[in-house]
Amino acid sequence: MIGTPPDERVRDQVMIAADVVKTYGAGDGAVTALRGISAAFTRGRFTAIMGPSGSGKSTFLHCLAGLDTVTSGTVVIDGVDITGLSRTRLTELRRDRMGFVFQSFNLLPMLTAAENIRLTGRLAGRHADRRWFDTLVDALGLRERLDHRPAELSGGQQQRVAVARALLTRPEVVFTDEPTGNLDSRSGAEVLGFLRTAVDSYRQTVVMVTHDPVAAAHADRVLFLADGTILDELAAPTIDAVHARMRKLEG
Numbered sequence: 001m002i003g004t005p006p007d008e009r010v011r012d013q014v015m016i017a018a019d020v021v022k023t024y025g026a027g028d029g030a031v032t033a034l035r036g037i038s039a040a041f042t043r044g045r046f047t048a049i050m051g052p053s054g055s056g057k058s059t060f061l062h063c064l065a066g067l068d069t070v071t072s073g074t075v076v077i078d079g080v081d082i083t084g085l086s087r088t089r090l091t092e093l094r095r096d097r098m099g100f101v102f103q104s105f106n107l108l109p110m111l112t113a114a115e116n117i118r119l120t121g122r123l124a125g126r127h128a129d130r131r132w133f134d135t136l137v138d139a140l141g142l143r144e145r146l147d148h149r150p151a152e153l154s155g156g157q158q159q160r161v162a163v164a165r166a167l168l169t170r171p172e173v174v175f176t177d178e179p180t181g182n183l184d185s186r187s188g189a190e191v192l193g194f195l196r197t198a199v200d201s202y203r204q205t206v207v208m209v210t211h212d213p214v215a216a217a218h219a220d221r222v223l224f225l226a227d228g229t230i231l232d233e234l235a236a237p238t239i240d241a242v243h244a245r246m247r248k249l250e251g
């Protein structure tokens, strides 16, 4: 590393290193969702995870984020093996260092959009930067909706509230499952642009499950899963290259 500028050294650090097997159930009914997946995620990079339905994408993401237990193996986040942590420590680690944007938005129904956005920062005892709050709210088109409760918002607006909430505290790692699934293409492009900015401007590490080659093309790299293993990997993905690999996998 001699001669490497400090910024580059930070960029090349491994943020997440995973080596996991995951089986659901036991005996005749057991389903091995992850047969043995090894992957490393560099700090400040954006990785998309793709693959056919049932290939294990969501299971892998949940194991990486400590939302699901692994059957064997390790998930090391910034030097800490989260598979060995107590529930309390894991909750703290998730709260302090991770952001989540999932398809079920997990917004609290009794809170307004603004309160939902600020919630994660409050729980972590952090005071959110007002300017960043305003930037997120305006760019995600939520300004007129801040006083509304989730039931009064469209699916796309709820999704954008979830994105603002996940990015407000600038967590080191953002895990997201189909973040553009409920959005029209313009809102989807805004959300993806934000994830890209989180990576480029704030060195956040983003891991995103998606079926959408357009979304995947915003990433630095795509991992292709099939039948619980990584079959392929694509750096600097373009929409056409992602389509071609998917066709090969599904073909």
Ligand SMILES: Nc1ncnc2c1ncn2[C@@H]1O[C@H](COP(=O)(O)OP(=O)(O)OP(=O)(O)O)[C@@H](O)[C@H]1O
Binding pocket: 024, 025, 031, 032, 033, 051, 052, 053, 054, 055, 056, 057, 058, 059, 060
């Ligand atoms: N809680 C569970 N109990 C039993 N089997 C499960 C459970 N969750 C997932 N599976 C199985 O594990 C395998 C991988 O599922 P997973 O949801 O990770 O796939 P996926 O690639 O995300 O699929 P999709 O694109 O359809 O969302 C599938 O065979 C699925 O049926």
